[in-house]
Amino acid sequence: MLAGWEDIRAEVLRRIRAHDWRPGDTIPTEEALALEFGVARATVNRALRELAEEGVLERRRKAGTRVALHPVRRATLDIPLTRLEIEGRGQAYSYRLLSEEMASPPPAVAARLGLPQGAQMLHLVCLHLADDRPAVLEDRWLNPETLKVQPDFHLVSANEWLLANVPYTTGDISLSAANATADEARLLDLPPGSALFIIDRTTWDRDHPVTCVRLAHVPGFRMRTTV
Amino acid sequence: MLAGWEDIRAEVLRRIRAHDWRPGDTIPTEEALALEFGVARATVNRALRELAEEGVLERRRKAGTRVALHPVRRATLDIPLTRLEIEGRGQAYSYRLLSEEMASPPPAVAARLGLPQGAQMLHLVCLHLADDRPAVLEDRWLNPETLKVQPDFHLVSANEWLLANVPYTTGDISLSAANATADEARLLDLPPGSALFIIDRTTWDRDHPVTCVRLAHVPGFRMRTTV
Incomplete structure (x- = not known):
């Protein structure tokens, strides 16, 4: 069962790695993915947002979400005292x-x-x-x-x-x-x-x-x- | 009007900078803030989560959310090709x-x-x-x-x-x-x-x-x- 947004994130990443969805491909809509996975649209939204923040997906207003062509890998750096x-x-x-x-x-x-x-x-x-x-x-x-x-x-x-x-x-x-x-x-x-x-x-x-x-x-x- | 989570984030940050809430202070619950700001609890949650990811707040299971004592500043680094x-x-x-x-x-x-x-x-x-x-x-x-x-x-x-x-x-x-x-x-x-x-x-x-x-x-x- 795909329950949380972390599961959705992992499944989307798996499909990208398996080349089911290739760099540049537009992926299905949030509604379609919510239906397929049997979860709320907000859950799919959270997962896609995380992957966009990581540079794996590109979200384009109206044109949908696609797999990044040239993923800029984003790392988090701690700047301590x-x-x-x-x-x-x-x-x-x-x-x-x-x-x-x-x-x-x-x-x-x-x-x-x-x-x-x-x-x-x-x-x-x-x-x-x-x-x-x-x-x-x-x-x-x-x-x-x-x-x-x-x-x-x-x-x-x-x-x-x-x-x-x-x-x-x-x-x-x-x-x-x-x-x-x-x-x-x-x-x-x-x-x-x-x-x-x-x-x-x-x-x-x-x-x-x-x-x-x-x-x-x-x-x-x-x-x-x-x- | 405080509408989106970005507005809530800005207001929380303003209170911290103004020392209304000081390092180490436990801040009000999500329910209390949602009531005060007149927004959904999910909106407050999103704002607090962002601030926690940035190292400004510390969220502690059961003990509530507090202003970080020693904020570790978190920066995002792009690692391009x-x-x-x-x-x-x-x-x-x-x-x-x-x-x-x-x-x-x-x-x-x-x-x-x-x-x-x-x-x-x-x-x-x-x-x-x-x-x-x-x-x-x-x-x-x-x-x-x-x-x-x-x-x-x-x-x-x-x-x-x-x-x-x-x-x-x-x-x-x-x-x-x-x-x-x-x-x-x-x-x-x-x-x-x-x-x-x-x-x-x-x-x-x-x-x-x-x-x-x-x-x-x-x-x-x-x-x-x-x-």
């Missing part, structure tokens, strides 16, 4: 503020945050350590209007403070690789030129720019996901 | 098979695919080019049992062939950074030690191991997403 990521690996977390000053961000940072050039922002550089060894170098520009109170960033990382005080922001993330500069290598205790895994994040609270941060991870760091 | 990724940047795509041989994979590859050590697999090394410049070096081990016909991998990349013939597989993905070895640097026309963005994928078709591939991307490559 750096402390929780390190503790999750069973290592002891510590944190060190390296510098804190008001300054004008580079034009690219101002542009990404939609701020005028020359606007003053709080520039924080800090180090996240795992078992007392450098793990992540954080270079952050913070919109001072975000700070209703001025936290002591020697005691709490901006990462933690923002999450507690300006949570549920929206933002862009970009992942890349870069050779460590001489400064980065020194701060991270690595040979110059080491390959760093870079996470760049730009964050807004509704329409207000909050922060622009570059997290440089030492070799060995991995982000994992499944498709 | 290398050709489409290059063409999507407006560059001309080309492909070159560098080597093809039957061999025993390194123990780590055999282990990841769940194959006995010493099992013979097809080893393919190929280059994906953008505007005639090396963009991605692909090092792939392929389970020969996957190949019912033997394609000519000079003409079609394994990437494309698998998508057309063994689509909708499941798999693990790992993202990391690595310094180019001397060989990699030579094949990618880069200085030795250049920081490469590495995507490792291991793929199964239901329970059958299909392939294990390492895609090394030249500097400048970025994966982008939003939260």
Whole structure:
């Protein structure tokens, strides 16, 4: 018996894998599938929606649902707090503020945050350590209007403070690789030129720019996901 | 008027951002929210489910739904076909098979695919080019049992062939950074030690191991997403 939407999803996927329905084919309507499987139309709808979100099906208004020609596989990536990521690996977390000053961000940072050039922002550089060894170098520009109170960033990382005080922001993330500069290598205790895994994040609270941060991870760091 | 689940989602998010509901707070039941908003309980359910999938809420069987204490932000990552990724940047795509041989994979590859050590697999090394410049070096081990016909991998990349013939597989993905070895640097026309963005994928078709591939991307490559 096909009961839940997960069963319908599995059966649709089975037919696609078996090439009963081939890439580009329009599949039967929700009504027809509901009738065939003996379930509510809402159940079929849920299953097809999930498969569309995964990139397996393409739903086209009026033209029906078809098997994706070039499925873009969609993976879900967890972006944890750096402390929780390190503790999750069973290592002891510590944190060190390296510098804190008001300054004008580079034009690219101002542009990404939609701020005028020359606007003053709080520039924080800090180090996240795992078992007392450098793990992540954080270079952050913070919109001072975000700070209703001025936290002591020697005691709490901006990462933690923002999450507690300006949570549920929206933002862009970009992942890349870069050779460590001489400064980065020194701060991270690595040979110059080491390959760093870079996470760049730009964050807004509704329409207000909050922060622009570059997290440089030492070799060995991995982000994992499944498709 | 609060009509659709997107409106309910936005209102719940607004209350969380306004700290009406704080991290760790249990929020009202679906019934109470449906009554307050004047919508069906299924509409509230859909909105809360989305927010739970995004990591904003935690749904606990019997204990109700609460605002996540440490929200793990979840981002969606598109994993496109290398050709489409290059063409999507407006560059001309080309492909070159560098080597093809039957061999025993390194123990780590055999282990990841769940194959006995010493099992013979097809080893393919190929280059994906953008505007005639090396963009991605692909090092792939392929389970020969996957190949019912033997394609000519000079003409079609394994990437494309698998998508057309063994689509909708499941798999693990790992993202990391690595310094180019001397060989990699030579094949990618880069200085030795250049920081490469590495995507490792291991793929199964239901329970059958299909392939294990390492895609090394030249500097400048970025994966982008939003939260």
